[in-house]
Amino acid sequence: xxxxxxxxxxxVKPSGTLSLTCAxxxxxxxxxxxxxxxxxxxxxxxxxxxxxxxSGNTNYNPSLKSRVTISVDKSKNQFxxxxxxxxxxxxxxxxxxxxxxxxxxxxxxxxxxxWGQGTTVTVSS
Amino acid sequence: xxxxxxxxxxxxxxxxxxxxxSCRASQSVSSSYLAWYQQKPGQAPRLLxxxxxRRATGIPDRFSGSRSETDxxxxxxxxxxxDFAVYYCQQYGRSPPLYSFGQGTKLEIK
Numbered sequence: 001x002x003x004x005x006x007x008x009x010x011x012v013k014p015s016g017t018l019s020l021t022c023a024x025x026x027x028x029x030x031x032x033x034x035x036x037x038x039x040x041x042x043x044x045x046x047x048x049x050x051x052x053x054x055s056g057n058t059n060y061n062p063s064l065k066s067r068v069t070i071s072v073d074k075s076k077n078q079f080x081x082x083x084x085x086x087x088x089x090x091x092x093x094x095x096x097x098x099x100x101x102x103x104x105x106x107x108x109x110x111x112x113x114x115w116g117q118g119t120t121v122t123v124s125s
Numbered sequence: 126x127x128x129x130x131x132x133x134x135x136x137x138x139x140x141x142x143x144x145x146x147s148c149r150a151s152q153s154v155s156s157s158y159l160a161w162y163q164q165k166p167g168q169a170p171r172l173l174x175x176x177x178x179r180r181a182t183g184i185p186d187r188f189s190g191s192r193s194e195t196d197x198x199x200x201x202x203x204x205x206x207x208d209f210a211v212y213y214c215q216q217y218g219r220s221p222p223l224y225s226f227g228q229g230t231k232l233e234i235k
Contacts, residue, residue, distance in 0.1 A: 111160030111175035
């Protein structure tokens, strides 16, 4: 079973860069699945940040597109999130997740079936 | 941009009762592209339903999803104590943002 684990600094200074990594275990990042980042500010709902395919193809939320980069490292079976110029509004729990391809449906789920446990990132001086 | 509006914001019910949660889309959403999640405090969301009505692996059959035009419904037939949580709907669209979530419905014990 695929498992995901986020890692990275829990505290980032304003105007700095938030960098997180999601390690994939129990499966290959080079599968037909897409890999996601989602965040949740304290006491609020879920926000899609973006997604990446193992080829490097990405899609981002327009609200964050100018500041976000998602990359993949196939040799380490992991993918990463970089968010620049952070402010207090970027304080959140950051989750990595997977949208799988179903060989039985011959299509994607278009839903996130595996999630990491989440990592809290606070933006503060 | 497709906006998902969930109602009610909070639903107070007792174990054994039936829960009906609504998710209305601001424009047409394909049934293939609507999902429901359950989230408990301090945990990651758990996928319950995808493609509007397909249960994810390991999800009990008391959870069901349905669609009527732009209105999607998650029904929990008989509430168990572990079902009290926050529920989110999520859609996939062909135009940015590709994925978006509703604001959530909190299901609390009455």
